[in-house]
Amino acid sequence: MQFEFSEEDVSFRKSARRWLLENVPTETPPHSGIEAREFALAWLRKRHAGGWSGISWPAEFGGRGLSFERQIIWHEEYVRSGAPTPLDSTFVALNHAGPTVMECGTEEQKTFHLPRILSGNSIWCQGFSEPGAGSDLAGIRTSGRIDGEDLVVNGQKIWTSFADIADYQELLIRTDPGSQRHKGLSWVICDMTLPGITVRPIKNLAGATHFAEVFYDNVRIPLSNVVGALHDGWNVAMTTLGFERRTAAITLQLMMEQKIESLATLFLSRGGDAACSSIGRDIAIARAEAAALRALTYRTLFKDPATAFDGSIVRLFFAELSQRIYGIAMEVLGPRNAEAEQDQEWVYSYLEAFSETIAGGTAEIQRNIIGERILGLPRGGAR
Amino acid sequence: MIDLNNSVEQTQIVDSVRAMLAESYPVARLREGSRSAVDNLDVIAQFGGFTMSLPEDDGGAGLSVVEDVLLHTELGRHIVSPSALARTIAVRFAGETGQTELVAALLDGTRKACLANHLGESAQSQTGSANGEHLHLYDVGDADLALVLGPRGVALLDVSSITHTHVASTDRTISLSRAVLGTDHALEFRDATTSSAARMARLLISAQLLGMCEAVRDMSVEYAKVRTQFGQPIGSFQAVKHRCANMAINADVLSAQLLFAAIAERDGWPDALFQIEACWLLACRYTLENCRSSIQVHGGIGFSAECDAHLYLLRTHLLENLGATNTQRQQAVLRWPI
Numbered sequence: 001m002q003f004e005f006s007e008e009d010v011s012f013r014k015s016a017r018r019w020l021l022e023n024v025p026t027e028t029p030p031h032s033g034i035e036a037r038e039f040a041l042a043w044l045r046k047r048h049a050g051g052w053s054g055i056s057w058p059a060e061f062g063g064r065g066l067s068f069e070r071q072i073i074w075h076e077e078y079v080r081s082g083a084p085t086p087l088d089s090t091f092v093a094l095n096h097a098g099p100t101v102m103e104c105g106t107e108e109q110k111t112f113h114l115p116r117i118l119s120g121n122s123i124w125c126q127g128f129s130e131p132g133a134g135s136d137l138a139g140i141r142t143s144g145r146i147d148g149e150d151l152v153v154n155g156q157k158i159w160t161s162f163a164d165i166a167d168y169q170e171l172l173i174r175t176d177p178g179s180q181r182h183k184g185l186s187w188v189i190c191d192m193t194l195p196g197i198t199v200r201p202i203k204n205l206a207g208a209t210h211f212a213e214v215f216y217d218n219v220r221i222p223l224s225n226v227v228g229a230l231h232d233g234w235n236v237a238m239t240t241l242g243f244e245r246r247t248a249a250i251t252l253q254l255m256m257e258q259k260i261e262s263l264a265t266l267f268l269s270r271g272g273d274a275a276c277s278s279i280g281r282d283i284a285i286a287r288a289e290a291a292a293l294r295a296l297t298y299r300t301l302f303k304d305p306a307t308a309f310d311g312s313i314v315r316l317f318f319a320e321l322s323q324r325i326y327g328i329a330m331e332v333l334g335p336r337n338a339e340a341e342q343d344q345e346w347v348y349s350y351l352e353a354f355s356e357t358i359a360g361g362t363a364e365i366q367r368n369i370i371g372e373r374i375l376g377l378p379r380g381g382a383r
Numbered sequence: 384m385i386d387l388n389n390s391v392e393q394t395q396i397v398d399s400v401r402a403m404l405a406e407s408y409p410v411a412r413l414r415e416g417s418r419s420a421v422d423n424l425d426v427i428a429q430f431g432g433f434t435m436s437l438p439e440d441d442g443g444a445g446l447s448v449v450e451d452v453l454l455h456t457e458l459g460r461h462i463v464s465p466s467a468l469a470r471t472i473a474v475r476f477a478g479e480t481g482q483t484e485l486v487a488a489l490l491d492g493t494r495k496a497c498l499a500n501h502l503g504e505s506a507q508s509q510t511g512s513a514n515g516e517h518l519h520l521y522d523v524g525d526a527d528l529a530l531v532l533g534p535r536g537v538a539l540l541d542v543s544s545i546t547h548t549h550v551a552s553t554d555r556t557i558s559l560s561r562a563v564l565g566t567d568h569a570l571e572f573r574d575a576t577t578s579s580a581a582r583m584a585r586l587l588i589s590a591q592l593l594g595m596c597e598a599v600r601d602m603s604v605e606y607a608k609v610r611t612q613f614g615q616p617i618g619s620f621q622a623v624k625h626r627c628a629n630m631a632i633n634a635d636v637l638s639a640q641l642l643f644a645a646i647a648e649r650d651g652w653p654d655a656l657f658q659i660e661a662c663w664l665l666a667c668r669y670t671l672e673n674c675r676s677s678i679q680v681h682g683g684i685g686f687s688a689e690c691d692a693h694l695y696l697l698r699t700h701l702l703e704n705l706g707a708t709n710t711q712r713q714q715a716v717l718r719w720p721i
Contacts, residue, residue, distance in 0.1 A: 002386045003646050261721050284713035288661035292636045295643035303387040313635050371624035375604045380619040
């Protein structure tokens with residue numbers, strides 16, 4: 001067991017720190033709409049110009065191709081600099097769609113899309129969930145009927161983050177008529193400007209409007225936009241699971257330490273009676289857990305996984321810890337949490353964090369995965 | 384270079400420790416009816432288990448606290464006597480305080496240490512009317528030294544210089560004694576900011592707790608696979624499955640933090656003590672949670688003394704009270720410099 005950075009790594013850290021210090025935007029990022037798009041793209045373009053875009057992307061696709069050590073250093077410095085959350089409108093492109101195209105796309109698809117993503121010139125959204133296919137994703141019904149050189153798409157997607165400002169969508173649809181469950185799906189690149197697409201934004205419980213329903217009415221998508229084999233979309237969607245441990249989610253995980261430390265500072269500065277109060281206890285436990293989340297994050301990177309599903313534990317632990325931390329914040333703020341103006345980022349984050357245990361696999365589904373795929377418990381009849 | 388896998392040597396250590404413990408310290412030895420006297424730790428001593436991290440020149444194996452942590456995780460799994468903690472830490476303590484003769488005596492077995500817990504001064508309401516510092520001693524047996532753990536750190540005490548009386552123990556697998564130190568018996572504690580022995584105590588207690596945290600997870604999962612009700616293994620029901628998943632999360636998070644804290648201590652990171660305090664806090668909390676869950680997953684048999692689950696529960700309560708209370712641990716983590 002070793003945990004050492006080389007001298008070259010240390011100087012890499014210095015240059016990352018220096019660049020971030022000089023370039024991190026100081027204004028609060030807008031939460032939604034065209035302003036969110038412009039802000040996220042401007043920040044990504046800045047990183048791209050400085051050579052800091054695609055730090056986990058292989059060099060052949062224009063990324064930095066950094067070692068895990070240097071990725072960690074970048075994430076640590078990113079957090080330290082107070083840079084904006086990476087969970088913005090560029091997240092899907094950089095961490096999901098891009099890697100999928102890299103892995104399964106044609107040369108044309110790679111040549112066209114990857115440079116645009118890295119340089120901050122295209123926003124992607126994810127079209128997986130449907131009204132009838134949430135936790136049970138294999139229940140997808142949106143269809144793509146083959147007609148000549150096109151797929152004619154009809155149906156509906158929902159909970160699509162940034163659909164209103166995206167250029168492209170990674171769209172999972174049923175292309176083999178009459179197919180069931182995981183079979184007969186295709187992973188398709190959908191241009192969001194195509195005729196027949198209607199986006200209806202949905203306001204979330206935090207009052208922000210960054211997700212939407214998307215309706216498809218005879219939308220013609222060229223068959224050349226299918227990524228991977230036709231009808232093999234489920235496997236294509238699963239390919240990027242392996243990429244997950246290299247995503248900017250690491251930044252989010254490391255950010256929790258900073259959050260709980262500022263909360264502890266806030267609590268102690270307001271004379272919180274740490275010895276006897278349940279808030280003091282909760283903060284202490286959350287602080288220890290944020291430290292453990294860092295250890296867990298590093299271990300998923302630097303230890304051979306026992307199962308392919310080890311990532312489920314860190315994902316779920318992060319989700320629930322962030323909810324606990326923002327829940328504590330509401331308590332520390334006390335009656336002042338009624339004001340949406342003051343300390344608004346704590347309140348906003350508290351409300352946004354409800355999505356952590358729902359989006360991308362609910363906590364319940366994650367626990368099923370841990371129980372069945374890691375512990376080997378039997379699947380139940382009633383899902 | 385970062386690599387968090389066990390090295391080949393570490394894997395070999397873990398494998399041989401497991402074989403040794405399965406042979407000489409099966410958990411079955413602690414079950415009602417088959418329980419013998421206090422654990423004899425000679426097999427672990429002969430294995431070199433108490434001197435792994437001692438320099439080779441001093442008769443040790445020249446390894447580090449990381450290997451001690453791996454060993455004590457396995458000792459926890461086998462609910463080995465708290466004297467194993469005492470014997471490992473006492474050598475380190477004697478070494479760092481320059482008591483070379485004592486180091487030699489501990490190594491050749493002419494002196495032996497048991498573990499003691501400092502209950503605070505004048506704990507009259509709990510332990511009678513005597514004034515002074517109150518101690519619990521565990522599995523004294525033929526030990527003539529006690530390694531004392533308290534909020535102020537660790538200290539060594541000559542057992543022959545005190546009188547101790549046997550009392551019934553909540554953890555029925557150990558022998559418990561009570562002692563009161565007179566005012567002439569001031570203990571000289573060394574605290575965790577300066578003493579590596581004190582930090583080691585926290586790490587090794589955490590390691591033993593992790594071993595138990597994992598053991599009850601494994602027991603529960605195995606039981607949930609074979610116990611059937613309503614015509615299905617109970618592990619197919621989400622209520623049980625999710626309880627098991629929570630146990631897996633607890634154990635996994637704790638093992639990651641323990642690994643990190645042990646490396647931090649070995650390599651002398653500036654925040655090593657914080658990593659250790661965070662680990663210790665979670666170790667006590669998560670292991671207790673897992674023990675309680677394990678009893679629930681086992682249902683009726685879990686409530687019986689025939690099931691091992693309660694052995695882990697009772698030992699966890701013993702370990703979580705060593706050296707500090709939960710409140711004290713929380714204070715340390717909360718107030719660590721920000």
